Amino acid sequence: MTRNVNKWSGQITEHDSALGLEPGVFAEGNAKEIAASLKHSAEAKQDADPYRSAMSMLDFYINRAGKNLSSSRRQVLEEAKDELRRTYGRPVEG
Template sequence: MTRTEKKWSADVTEHSDALDLEPNIFASDDPKEIADSLKRSAEESHRRKVSPYQSAMSMLTFYINRAGKNLDADKRKTLEAAKDELRKDFDRPTKH
């Protein structure tokens, strides 16, 4: 696999046509901070093709899936908790 092929998903995260993400937002250890940032980005975007909720949740899920097995357990737990925070932010039922 070439370096270019390995980096396509990082390019999507950095240059999404739907969302302008705050720098290093996925590095945060605070699920609420991640969710609030994604919500702001989704609501401010004028390029997205779906609802702000769908756009924010899709980006979060994409990031989790992209990291795959390289994502340590603590970080995965934080990002999964961010999904619940995002659901709360958009008044959607949380999953448990």
């Protein structure tokens, strides 16, 4: 199945920098590195709530990748959610 990069969401999936993210942030690294990168990007955007912004970026990527995301990569990204929660002093689920 080929990706449709003509849609705005496809472009974001292909090019992480569209959200102000470091290139390849979701493809490589461990949960702590991903969380740190998302935190940095969210705080650089100067949103009212950088935690929500960072979590939204991560959720968007996970949802967009869907079935194309390997179970091992999905697990790392889900662990990155917990790392974000810890970083921002939020309760960790589960």
